[in-house]
Amino acid sequence: MRKIIHVDMDAFYASVEQRDDPALRGKPLAVGGSAKRGVVAAASYEARNFGVKSAMPGVTARRRCPELLFVKPRFEVYRAVSRQLHAIFARYTDLIEPLSLDEAYLDVTADIAGVGSATAIAEAIRRDIRKELRLTASAGVSYNKFIAKVASDQNKPDGVFVVRPGDGADFVATLPARRFYGVGPKTAERMSALGIETGADIRGQPLEFLERHFGKSAHYLYHASRGQDDRAVKSDRERKSIGGERTYTEDLQADQALRDALEHIIDIVWERIDRNNARGRTVTLKVKYADFQQITRARSVSPPVDTREDFEQLSRALLEALLPVAKGVRLLGLTLSSLEPAQERETVGESGVAESGPVQESLAF
Template structure:
């Protein structure tokens, strides 16, 4: 039996919550996080995105692109609360829910818990319930595997949905620009373009050996995805081991002032990801790569999970202080949070074993 996978992605989640709760912000370009002088954008409203403002963009760049941009302080407790509301809606329709962050998740709806009879209609019902109960919109992708469902959820954003049927998968992927492949970032897309690979069809024309030569561990994923294939199951008990981010700099940094300033940007970027995923960890690791490519890491663990950006930032700065002064210029800085609290074995078992199906579901 083919799986029926739905990927739900909230529309500009943080920014939409702020516009919902503050009518004065509705219809205006806003950025959650950062300020006009420093920091990075955690989320941008669709009005701001029209000017090219994006998440993880330096606030100064965002303000330059959109002079009328309003910066709003993030309220992560509120976002987590709304995310719990949305998760409760998911649980009505599937026992197999794999959250990716506070605002998106995969659902395996092959087993029709409510007897709706169609995966497309299930996605519509979920979006309807989210709107009715949170006053927020969501977009959905429906397909027979996770890769296609995730790509499809972006097809008709915002407040839309798109289905890729089994007979359409290969053709749909063939027409996709390589940048739309999940996990293909700007640099990888540039490397592909240099090799004459611009679309899914171009990828499919390459041998597995060629892809392994140029893309290493990603080769098998690209080989299969270019054919519309993805056997990964929806895993409600999936445990993330770490959340982090790093940045490579065009010019090596040598002074403490430069390093602390660069670290603040990394703190903003990584804490945004931690908050989006609702992660709670006890261990913070700082990674530093010198001009000669020698790499050092330093980690510090606390007896309890790190709470709030302030504590996260203080710990990161303390770890950096222990590495100063630097013997050489620094070309890369990175931070990661790990040591997450895991559910008990019984809780994991309760989540991972869904109730028997009542109805087989069609697309």
């Protein structure tokens, strides 16, 4: 029985900006974008109260919140804080699987710090974050990754939610279907048309029904709806690609709006590439139009892309080849693939010990 914690920082970029500039505290804040153009990268909780969200055009955000303040992102600062965050994690476990700068899975089955329980470890981590980084984090504690991640959202911001093994299936049964991985708005609509609104509704369907309607996602939905997820926390995983995408609340069509949106995605994806010390030969641009038609455009180069300038040039060239667009764009994404094996690079971006080996002690929840 694993003991897994999912830690997720609260409004990370915005909280760092508010921490470092007292004049921003308690005010609605958007990181990235502007009142005239660009896209919001992150929003403070004060801004979220007005309906401002990440990936929202700056014009829309200002319309929803006239008092909204915009600041430019400082990714070098966020990366530095993330390194401090991971140093805190490492006090309590060697098994850390980063998902982004501000969230990670931790396997604390072996109580290497002698804290006594998974819940106590989650609280200790949150105390360390508050004391040393002057930021807040939320955590989900459970016996598998799926439930731990969902649980970390239950008491946000600045909260902990624990789902013990005997409670997992009942907890999942109450979840809206849209809380399951991969269930976006269109899939949620399809589920609703089939009478599926909750985890209990998914669990009530035979596997054959799920396969017929949801294809490759069927097995995941079948097991997750029963509170089952056998994936291990992998601190030494080898990535096949690194990317990111954003869906926009309002379709983008103007050339400059699309260029601004692409710059935001370049920032996000390059941060991930840089953190993983990755080098790859193929850059792919993904575009989904307002009518849900989806296209990709890719370019491969040799030697591999290993500087931000190279990544920017390739990404921009792929977009420019599509401009002007004849219809609105609802999603943009970038991916770097054909990555070199870790051993061919100077250092490995995500290091850690393998999961195998004896467990020191069975840790309580």
